[in-house]
Amino acid sequence: MGVAKPVKLRSGMNFDKAGDAENFYQAILNTGDLRVALIGAEHEAVDALFRDYCAAEEWTMPGEPVEFYRDLNRAYERTTKSFFVRYNHGEVDDFSYIKAIRAVANWKRET
Numbered sequence: 001m002g003v004a005k006p007v008k009l010r011s012g013m014n015f016d017k018a019g020d021a022e023n024f025y026q027a028i029l030n031t032g033d034l035r036v037a038l039i040g041a042e043h044e045a046v047d048a049l050f051r052d053y054c055a056a057e058e059w060t061m062p063g064e065p066v067e068f069y070r071d072l073n074r075a076y077e078r079t080t081k082s083f084f085v086r087y088n089h090g091e092v093d094d095f096s097y098i099k100a101i102r103a104v105a106n107w108k109r110e111t
Contacts, residue, residue, distance in 0.1 A: 034069075055107070
């Protein structure tokens with residue numbers, strides 16, 4: 001069995017284990033209506049994870065994220081619920097909170 005990896009977001013949100021972070025974000029994903037913008041604490045939490053995910057993977061965002069919402073992702077001949085991000089210029093992309101958490105947990109930050 002592996003060692004539990006903490007997930008520390010630059011926003012100040014911290015989880016002792018990646019599994020704790022997965023449970024937290026899964027609850028956000030599975031609570032609420034589809035295609036409705038996240039607001040308040042849910043928006044802030046998903047925004048923090050997404051921005052750190054991009055930083056951990058060294059991805060340049062194509063614009064400034066302005067909205068996050070839940071929707072069905074119909075890819076690879078299956079349908080799953082995912083988070084989506086809308087950028088300031090209108091482009092929309094989906095992302096996996098599980099992949100995001102793993103990337104952040106393994107992120108080798110400069111100190």
